[in-house]
Amino acid sequence: MRKGKISTAVIRRLPRYYRHLDDLYRAGVVRVSSSALAGDMGLTASQIRQDFSCFGEFGQQGYGYNVERLRGEIAEILGMDRDHTAVLLGAGNLGRALLENFPFQKYGFRLEAAFDIDPSLVGGELGGVRVYHRDEIGSFLRAHPADVGILTVPGGAAAWAAGLLAGRGVKGIWNFTNVELPEDELPGVQVENIHFSDSLLTLSYFISEERP
Amino acid sequence: MRKGKISTAVIRRLPRYYRHLDDLYRAGVVRVSSSALAGDMGLTASQIRQDFSCFGEFGQQGYGYNVERLRGEIAEILGMDRDHTAVLLGAGNLGRALLENFPFQKYGFRLEAAFDIDPSLVGGELGGVRVYHRDEIGSFLRAHPADVGILTVPGGAAAWAAGLLAGRGVKGIWNFTNVELPEDELPGVQVENIHFSDSLLTLSYFISEERP
DNA sequence: TAGATTGTTAATCGATTAACAATC
DNA sequence: TAGATTGTTAATCGATTAACAATC
Numbered sequence: 001m002r003k004g005k006i007s008t009a010v011i012r013r014l015p016r017y018y019r020h021l022d023d024l025y026r027a028g029v030v031r032v033s034s035s036a037l038a039g040d041m042g043l044t045a046s047q048i049r050q051d052f053s054c055f056g057e058f059g060q061q062g063y064g065y066n067v068e069r070l071r072g073e074i075a076e077i078l079g080m081d082r083d084h085t086a087v088l089l090g091a092g093n094l095g096r097a098l099l100e101n102f103p104f105q106k107y108g109f110r111l112e113a114a115f116d117i118d119p120s121l122v123g124g125e126l127g128g129v130r131v132y133h134r135d136e137i138g139s140f141l142r143a144h145p146a147d148v149g150i151l152t153v154p155g156g157a158a159a160w161a162a163g164l165l166a167g168r169g170v171k172g173i174w175n176f177t178n179v180e181l182p183e184d185e186l187p188g189v190q191v192e193n194i195h196f197s198d199s200l201l202t203l204s205y206f207i208s209e210e211r212p
Numbered sequence: 213m214r215k216g217k218i219s220t221a222v223i224r225r226l227p228r229y230y231r232h233l234d235d236l237y238r239a240g241v242v243r244v245s246s247s248a249l250a251g252d253m254g255l256t257a258s259q260i261r262q263d264f265s266c267f268g269e270f271g272q273q274g275y276g277y278n279v280e281r282l283r284g285e286i287a288e289i290l291g292m293d294r295d296h297t298a299v300l301l302g303a304g305n306l307g308r309a310l311l312e313n314f315p316f317q318k319y320g321f322r323l324e325a326a327f328d329i330d331p332s333l334v335g336g337e338l339g340g341v342r343v344y345h346r347d348e349i350g351s352f353l354r355a356h357p358a359d360v361g362i363l364t365v366p367g368g369a370a371a372w373a374a375g376l377l378a379g380r381g382v383k384g385i386w387n388f389t390n391v392e393l394p395e396d397e398l399p400g401v402q403v404e405n406i407h408f409s410d411s412l413l414t415l416s417y418f419i420s421e422e423r424p
Numbered sequence: 425t426a427g428a429t430t431g432t433t434a435a436t437c438g439a440t441t442a443a444c445a446a447t448c
Numbered sequence: 449t450a451g452a453t454t455g456t457t458a459a460t461c462g463a464t465t466a467a468c469a470a471t472c
Binding site: 033034035045049050052053057059060061062063064065 | 428430
C-alpha cells in the first residue's frame, strides 16, 4: 500500500486531512475533489493528489474522492483502528486536562492508567481512569504492556520517566515536558513532542515587528 | 539586521536553539562552535551557521560563538525582551495548567487576565491571575490592550472567541482548541496552533507498523 | 459522448549540505 | 604563527507545483 518512504511533511498533513474530511462527512458531504479540498484548506490541488498517491489510489477520474472512503483510508493509514493503549505519567493540571477532556477513544487510544505521587490522587479516578502511585509503573506495565506513555510530569522527572517507559517496551512517548528527551538513549521509541514554550516563542517572533 | 525573508523552517528552529543555549549558559559554558552545537542537537554545522547568518554575524572565526551573546541575540530575535501582554480565555483544566504552571515571564509575556463563565471561578485568582466573566472581555481589552489571546475554550466557542479577540486588536492567538480557526476572517492576526489531536495522530502513525 | 478530475511525470522552487576563502 | 572556525557561495537534495495523458 505504501509506496517507498513517506516524508514527514506528508505525514504531518494527514491529521489535518482527516479532521477536514471528518467535518465534511459529518456535514453529509458525499464527494469532494482535490481542488475543493485545496480551496478549503489553503493547499494546492496538486499537493493533495501527490500526498494521497503516496498511499494508494483513492479517487476516481472525473468524480473526485468519496468522502467517507477517503476519511476511512486516512484513519487506517494513521493507525486509528489499531486500538492503541496508553498510560499517563503525572496527573497535575495538564495531565488532568488530558484525562478529563481529551477524547482518546476518538483517535483509537485506550487510556489504561495514570500515575502520580500525590497521595490525594493515588487510589482514585480521574476522567474514568484509575490513578496509581508512581512506584507501581513498572509492575503495571509488566502486567499490561502499553503502546504509548504520555509524559506530563515536571521537566526534572522527564528523562527518568522516559527511560522507565522505554525499558518497559512502549513504542511511543507523547512528551509534554518542555524538555528535550535523550532520544539516542530511547532506542526504538518514537518521541512526539508538544513544546508549549517553542510554540509561544514562535508566536512571539511573528508578533514582534522589526525595531525602528 | 534581518536579511530578506526568513523561512518558517528557520524560525521554528530558533526556540530550540534558545533552549539549548540557555542550558549551556546555565551550565557555565562560555563558548560553543557550530559543530559542537550540531552534535548536541542532531543538526549539521552548516545548517546552524546558515540559520544564524540570516540574522547577523554572531560568531568569530577560529573561536566559535559566545554562548551568552548568542543566547541574547536569539532571545531578542524571538522578541523575548518585548514584554508582551496576554489574556487567557477559558479557565478549564488546560487553562488552569497554563495559569498555574507555565512560566510566561520567562518568555517575556505578562498574563494580565483570565476569562471564564464558571461563577465559582469568576472574581477569584488562578496562578496569581484575576479571573473575570467572559462578558467582560471586550471592556477589559478596551482598557488594557493585549498582544496575545490564549484560546483554551471548548472547540465550539473557538471561532466566536477568536473573532472577538481579533476585533479587539490582538496581534496573535495561541490556539489550543483542536479546531482550525478561520484565519482569513482574522486579518492581521498571527495564529499559532497547538493541536493535541494532530500530534497524537502523528505519533499513532509512527507506532503503527505495516500490516502483514 | 463531453466534461471533469484523477494519478503521475516533468519542471520549478526552496532548503539543506558541502566546500572554501577569509580571518581570528 | 598555525590551527580552528566562521560566513558565504556553490552544489545537492527534496518537496511543491505544473502539466497532461488516462479515464470515469
